[in-house]
Amino acid sequence: SIRNYISELHKEYKDMSWTHPRTLLLLAVLTRTLGYKNFTEVGTWLGSVPIMLKKLENYFDSDQLLDFVLVENFACFQL
Numbered sequence: 187s188i189r190n191y192i193s194e195l196h197k198e199y200k201d202m203s204w205t206h207p208r209t210l211l212l213l214a215v216l217t218r219t220l221g222y223k224n225f226t227e228v229g230t231w232l233g234s235v236p237i238m239l240k241k242l243e244n245y246f247d248s249d250q251l252l253d254f255v256l257v258e259n260f261a262c263f264q265l
Contacts (some may be wrong), residue, residue, distance in 0.1 A: 191245055195238055203234035207242065210235065214242040214250075223252045230256040 188211070195207040215221045216222070227235050243250060 188245070188263070195241060199234045199238055202232045203238065205235050205238070207238050210238050210242055214246065214248070216240055218243075218246070218248050218250045221250075223250065225251050225253070226255045226257065228257045230258045 192207045192211060199207070216223075225236060227233075233256055235245060236256070237250075253255065
C-alpha cells in the first residue's frame with residue numbers, strides 16, 4: 187500500500203532529508219495533474235528530495251518530472 191511505501195521511503199531517507207515523503211506525495215500528484223516537468227530545489231543537501239520524488243513517481247508508474255535543478259550554498263547542479 188502507499189502508506190507502507192511512504193513509511194519505508196521515510197526510513198530510508200530520514201537521515202538525508204528533512205522533507206517527509208508524505209509531503210512529496212502531494213508534489214508528485216500535483217506535477218502530474220498540472221503537467222509540470224521541471225523541479226528546482228533551493229537549499230539542497232544530498233539531493234534526496236528529487237530521488238524520493240522520482241521513487242514516488244515510479245510507484246505510480248509516472249515519469250512526469252524530467253529536469254531537476256539543485257541549488258545549494260556553494261554550487262548549482264543540474265540533473
